[in-house]
Amino acid sequence: MRNSFGNRITVTLFGESHGEYIGAVLDGLPAGLNIDLDFIKDRLNLRKGEKEFSTARNENDDFKIISGAYNNFTTGSPLCIVIKNQDARPSDYGDCLTSLRPSHSDYTAHIKYGGFEDFHGGGHLSGRLTAPIVAAAAILIPALKAKGIEIGSHILRCGDICDREFENVKEDISALYSMPFAVLDSTVKSKMQEKILELKKEGDSIGGAVETAVIGLPCGIGEPYFDSTESMLSHAVFSIPAVKGIEFGLGFDFAKTTGSKANDAFCICDNRIITSTNNSGGINGGISNGMPIIFKTAIRPTPTISKEQNTVNIKTGENVKVAFSGRHDPFIVHKAVSVINAVTAITLADLLSENYGTDWLVK
Amino acid sequence: MRNSFGNRITVTLFGESHGEYIGAVLDGLPAGLNIDLDFIKDRLNLRKGEKEFSTARNENDDFKIISGAYNNFTTGSPLCIVIKNQDARPSDYGDCLTSLRPSHSDYTAHIKYGGFEDFHGGGHLSGRLTAPIVAAAAILIPALKAKGIEIGSHILRCGDICDREFENVKEDISALYSMPFAVLDSTVKSKMQEKILELKKEGDSIGGAVETAVIGLPCGIGEPYFDSTESMLSHAVFSIPAVKGIEFGLGFDFAKTTGSKANDAFCICDNRIITSTNNSGGINGGISNGMPIIFKTAIRPTPTISKEQNTVNIKTGENVKVAFSGRHDPFIVHKAVSVINAVTAITLADLLSENYGTDWLVK
């Protein structure tokens, strides 16, 4: 199915940036999972990032679970969650598509959907659709945590400014828990934010990278060939707009090294088999090995900028120069942090259910 | 389904490294697709790489299509292709799993399958299983070519030695067509090969990277959210053993740049809309934009090496030092080139069929 993800626990996404509602259907949940509405609200708030570094669009993200829950417990029926678009302004985008935003989906969606797409603000292809993803994941995250599985991400890079990498993964994840602008080294935060404000002033945007860690995932999760942990996580992560790269463990640095240096030696430690290094990022042969899952995600700079650019007016068929004026984000990496955590939670919940059925979510 | 890939055209993989047969079922093919047996044979031969730089295992890869074809045309029924393992030597691996190969799937498979896995040479998780993937893709590649869609990959990097990147993509793809050790800059080949032989002598292995290009893919392929072109390609590519990273277009370099520099300006050229740069790697908003698809894949060094390593004997539960003696590859990146081309072909054939149905394959 085109707009669904997951084999055992499935998310189907719907809605448009400037429509009345956006939402998701979460199917395959067991009955009896307690839903924490405040936690969902918190996660939606975190996704908005710090206001100063984000779009001027003002959305409360008021959500409503319209099916699949009764007295704040899942019923085992499909759970539909809807979020109202309160600050939609389709008129910002005019009556029809004119100048294509470079590197945006304006053009590809227009060709794919033959002009029938709801082009306002990217329509279905907007980053706004990540809100229901975050809401859906917020239903699963407490169940993962109850099994000792925790997920954390931070802004590893904003242009040339880098955060430190994960060190003590458990502590680092805890520290990141409710940061709207998540960095491990607090000294880099202001540097990044200065950079962003500088670019915002110039009408430009800047890219970055996110590092994600997962602890507590048992050994044996993921399928060899096709539904490997890396395949499923990358599938989910690349569905987030603006993601252009992913690497696990050493990632592209593996290309430069030898087997004898890259291999993670096994050893017995406290009667458990662990590896003395974690270059593999917690995955061998596509299957989790019990060490922390570590991956990095590359995020392109937001394509919508107000600096003047060369492009094409698709209505007139002419080369034009345009500076876009709508509301947009100079930086989306701090928001991507929430969404990467969300799709990671959904993917791991799905892979765990592939192994164990779904009862683990409630027992 | 755990061991299948694709929504419209589906590949299901089966077999073990040292079993009697390995194979694949290709389902969803239209009737009337001409099958070129020689081309399949060629592609299987290419996958073996140059002998000197590969495993000593000697496989003819004799294949047989046992269903779904009649007089060398597809019938529209599921096509099953089997390849006999002729040089299987399960005894090389002993009676049961003992010392875990560091960074190999020995351990994760053992935990996942509770000791019932066929552990000889990795069993189902072996790189040997990429042979039926290559065979299945070789049925689709001529149909893609007939539509003007061509795929090529080269060894971008072997340790510190780098090939040049794609320049004139069409010509470059042609040049790579039947190279068993595919590089664009012929001067780097001998340097890479010397490096590999040196590491082979030391009982070590080395990693690398592959760059892949696709030309002729029309604009509009791929789905927003979840089944984006990047999601589907990365899903397929990460199912290849040893892949640890993927990036599209500028990839991780997007993290360091601004929107104004990274954006690909649209322009009208010969009455077609193209982009003047291709930093996006041919994909905007998860949907192909008509420019070449460009991506890079990171390949870890083969974990099986004959140098002594620290590990655990899972039978005795003791920390041990071991040097592995089985047949293995000092370098797999030249073989990965074939497999990446294969999964790219399968993924694109599937995504095209999502848009157009499957009749394009035969018309």
Add this chain to the structure above:
Amino acid sequence: MRNSFGNRITVTLFGESHGEYIGAVLDGLPAGLNIDLDFIKDRLNLRKGEKEFSTARNENDDFKIISGAYNNFTTGSPLCIVIKNQDARPSDYGDCLTSLRPSHSDYTAHIKYGGFEDFHGGGHLSGRLTAPIVAAAAILIPALKAKGIEIGSHILRCGDICDREFENVKEDISALYSMPFAVLDSTVKSKMQEKILELKKEGDSIGGAVETAVIGLPCGIGEPYFDSTESMLSHAVFSIPAVKGIEFGLGFDFAKTTGSKANDAFCICDNRIITSTNNSGGINGGISNGMPIIFKTAIRPTPTISKEQNTVNIKTGENVKVAFSGRHDPFIVHKAVSVINAVTAITLADLLSENYGTDWLVK
């Protein structure tokens, strides 16, 4: 996915009988399909049946398409349609499940969902959920009709009172088009209705059968083994509550006859290959043969009745006698007519798209 149907065009259903909304997500639609809101309203009204013979629950079935459409054309993104429950009265069902309605899903849902189900009026398992199915189908029916494919159903039987079978299929379908109590022989209508009112008075209900015909379906639709036209239609039809049997063409009468009598002879007629009889109900080897598809569906009497019955109080664990007092239908077969038409439309649209892609819906 548990609560979805269809491979190419997929319906995901959500909602509960006495929740705030019920709805469906329709995914896989091409962009540019014109949506006729009045037609959707008409179909929803027809589903309600004639008031006198139906539940006293009073629902307007006001619906809203909250995504996937713009200016009454599909955008190619998932289309979500929601229907407000206006006359929900969960209090009719008490605080918790007590006496199990015999032959109802009260018990099976309670065991399946461990007491977390929304049991009011059957919750997700209610016939109320057929409304979004009818709405979703009403988006596809005009596209099928534009290709010459028409679907009609009538009440073949109400207890012992039988309607005539289809004769001139095309005319019969037209005649049935907007009948809320659909019969081919107008003289049986009042007999059936008298019977129903009599049973209603007694606090009882009555079963029946529906005959369905489809014309215009081209030869070649359906897959051999597993996704045969019969497999897919029966899968869809059995998802309608109260359906307990289905037969195609002669159906169970095939059991009594010989090959020489049952076979449908092929003949050339007006340069087309047709069959001189249609005992096969338009399907050979699971694939449509170009003749009308004909099938019959058995519908059990509504299990909820107000006559006293023996049952168990699941709260106290005692055998009890109960007469149920909620609002319910003495007869649902006239309403099932709409729903069978709807799932038939969805199934055939999906199977056609398997053959042709989805562009046929808009071209």
Add this chain to the structure above:
Amino acid sequence: MRNSFGNRITVTLFGESHGEYIGAVLDGLPAGLNIDLDFIKDRLNLRKGEKEFSTARNENDDFKIISGAYNNFTTGSPLCIVIKNQDARPSDYGDCLTSLRPSHSDYTAHIKYGGFEDFHGGGHLSGRLTAPIVAAAAILIPALKAKGIEIGSHILRCGDICDREFENVKEDISALYSMPFAVLDSTVKSKMQEKILELKKEGDSIGGAVETAVIGLPCGIGEPYFDSTESMLSHAVFSIPAVKGIEFGLGFDFAKTTGSKANDAFCICDNRIITSTNNSGGINGGISNGMPIIFKTAIRPTPTISKEQNTVNIKTGENVKVAFSGRHDPFIVHKAVSVINAVTAITLADLLSENYGTDWLVK
């Protein structure tokens, strides 16, 4: 996927009637399931029926498991089972399709596959393909039995001759266990067989019906809407060639009765909730209720007969009269018994795994 069935445990079928091999891939099995090769052989033998009443084609059904098993235990990887066609005689069917067998898939497959189908003996659409289904099910049946779930079917009807229905279901299933011509009332066997031989002599065939019972299925299996137990079983059963009807419990007799008569009263018996009658055939609201599952299947007479029939020669485009001379079955209902048991086992194993994961198969 077109030629696969099942969500958690998936069967993919391949092969043609007169090709070299037929087979199936069974995916989703847990590791550690013991495979009883003799039991598979027994079930394949039973499927052949009693020789005198079946096709003259002589197949040993020698099978080989070529992947997914090691030392007769499943490994958790896809299990591929192949069966060699030893008595294939494609020359019986000539060089190309000429006279269409009435009510056979000759015509529909020809149109669907545009003349590229392997038409010999029906190719992929042949009843021969039920052999790998039976083999695949024989891997699951012992695991179901270990959980107390047993499946049995008998020839309920052959033309006008009827067997008695199930009474003491457990005993009846045991009695049917290894009958190649399965009837409950031994006195009807010879009557049926006389009838069949009489029709065979006339070059004709005869239809029939099968009744199936399942005991031991726990309450709570099956999903409301779309993947109901009835939807999934009917989907699977209609994939068997020649099936034209299915009914659960009272089935079409529900149409003639009232709620008060049809409802199955709940009662407490030995501290368990059961129903005092089983008109519902063990399913309420699409979900199993713990009582025996009971359904009946209508089987059409084999369309291939040697009596003269009117048909069309598709090569010449002329109306012709033809008597077919190949090897065929005068009666297939005794063989259908095995196949219905097989698809029932596969479907229930899949539905159980939907509820519980797949570990129940090995624990």
